[in-house]
Amino acid sequence: MATLIITEKKKAAEAIAKALGPVKKIKKTKILEIFLVPSKNINVIPLRGHLLEYRNTDVFKSWTNPPPREIITNHKSIKKFQIRGLSPFIKAIKEYAKRCDHCIIGTDADIEGCNIGLFDALPFVKQENPKIKISQLWLSSLQKNEIINKFNNLIVPKYSWGESGEARAIIDAFIGFSATREITNTLRSLLNKFRVRFTSIGRVQTSLLYLIYLREQEILNFVPEPYFLIDADLFHINGVFRAHHELNPFKSDNEVNARQIFHKIRNEKIGKIIDNSKKVIRISPPTPLNTSKALVLLTKNLRISANTAMQIMNSLYLNKIITYPRTDSDVYKSDFNHNEILQKFKLHPQFKYYTINLLKNNRINPTKGKKDMGDHPPITPLESLEVSNSRFENNLQKRVYDLLARHYLALFGDEALESKQLLKILIKEEPFSAQIVSLISPGFLEIAPFLKPKYEEEIQIIGDEIPIKEILFVEKETQPPARYTDTSLLKLMEKNHLGTKSTRPVIIKLLLTRSLTKRVKHHYLITDLGKFIIENLIEVWLPFLKPDFTKRVEEKLEEIKDKKRKLKDVVDEIRKEFLKLFDKFLINKHKLISKIDNYQMEYTIPLTSSNCPYCNKNPMKFINIKNKRFLVCSDENCKKFLSLPKNGKLELLNSVCSICDFNIFKVVLRKNNRSIIYYLCPKCWNSGLKSKSSKGFCNNCNEYQIIKGQCIKKF
DNA sequence: GCAAGGTC
Incomplete structure (x- = not known):
């Protein structure tokens, strides 16, 4: 009676083997070590996560033909293939399957674990030994007693759990592959402008990008509202503290009232303390970290x-x-x-x-x-x-x-003790209050100061009068929501069921590497490319962009797990739903293509670093699209323009003309297979046009010449 | 050249 146990990772294999008896390790290859328990004739093979992944079949290798839509409709478009570099694992499984008469699936006790064990590994076992007995080891920890106990109480394999994972993989593959290819093909010319080879669409990543887009819109559309604060800086024995009017904040419709109150009390020198109470608050230590x-x-x-x-x-x-x-x-x-x-x-x-x-x-x-x-x-x-x-x-x-x-x-520390001191003060009948939170006893905060909020020193007050340093009238504006950080993105994803603990960090990074977002000072912004994609997909693919899509998929996957529905039914249902969306995209594709042609107009218009020579206040836009190229002032009220030469490739340089301070352009003209390079300052060139002479080009300039792109005085 | 999910 020889037994084969398959685990998801090395750590589990080692723990299981050690719990069952003295262990002998066999190093199969550089990446694979097998754990044997000779006394019980048990062989434990650790995997490295999945062995297989969905990929397109040969016929569907091309991104254009057959058209990506068929990835959804043709069930033979995707198939499971071995993940590169893992053949030693498959070899070992096959080798030991032949020798054993009992196979125990000991992968993690979750959906992906069941999928890895029962759908990735088990087929190789059965292929070599169709009659092998199969059971599953369902562990809720890797502790010795748990392993021994569960090893003696093996369960019938949870195929439905594995099926649920399989359905997830199929759905993600046909959606991701078809949409990525279709969108990439459609946007090709735009992607070239952004210098990216492809863009990607996926159930999780695109939903996340949509949420980042929504935040950007919130910020863009945010209308700040003015509000007013009346504060009082008051002296205590060791310094100054700030109290706030109890009606703070005053909204703009109450501004007059606020100003009246301020004028009434602005010169007051003494406040009257009407309440000085203290509360002790217990702060519990944090909870363990998942x-x-x-x-x-x-x-x-x-x-x-x-x-x-x-x-x-x-x-x-x-x-x-x-x-x-x-x-x-x-x-x-x-x-x-x-x-x-x-x-x-x-x-x-x-x-x-x-x-x-x-x-x-x-x-x-x-x-x-x-x-x-x-x-x-x-x-x-x-x-x-x-x-x-x-x-x-x-x-x-x-x-x-x-x-x-x-x-x-x-986690083991004492509670921290805070004192919350509440002061109520009247300044010429106007009610003010101040809350001072101070730390009495640090408890666990001693070892984990990073969990500390900001504390102030407790205030000693003698008598019921308090001297006023200054009454302040503060005008403020409401602020837009903050851009996402890694911390808030992780929370956002968790809240919306996007990704798993392992994939969330990867997907945040993926959007960056695909140039769909950028990280500026720890904050995530959507790029122009990301914005273009989301804004256009919103019109036809909103149901797919919303995190709700993932939630619905999840619910259906749960039904497979609970044996309420079959894998095929669920996958086909999502297939049908996604195909409808896909066709909607195809119908509207022509609109998108025409938008791409005009894209520069709307989005990435290069600006001159020098100001418009007419208004001298704002830079000019360098319009350079099909049949049109000119410079126009970026200010709507000025809108003056400068013409540019019709022929040759134009490049806007950072350097400026020494005569008029305007940006210089490099012009590359192809003639008889040779490049002719010359320079011009649009302002000089345009005044040259007006005087009908050809002196507008830099090489006709008497005073200056262009050397290495810089306008330098001639000797 | 593509997804999302494992693990190293």
């Missing part, structure tokens, strides 16, 4: 991208410094060995006092989050390392580790 929460923590505090944060956590995991970083659980199992880790931190030069205190006070139970998803424990440091430790490969690893370690230690 992947999403860790990414939020890291991107927020280190200002790194989500993708970088994930990569750093992964490298720390591979170096055995932290636990597995892809987890949905933020609750520890009751028997998780925290003591072992805390003992290590007892020796840490910076964390030891805090840790010793924890142990002394028997604070050895961490806080609990919302759910134990039964996959992996929350993200936890496994080692106590100083910054100088050579196991860190770079500075970022140190900083990520520091945050994760401190956060972990904070």
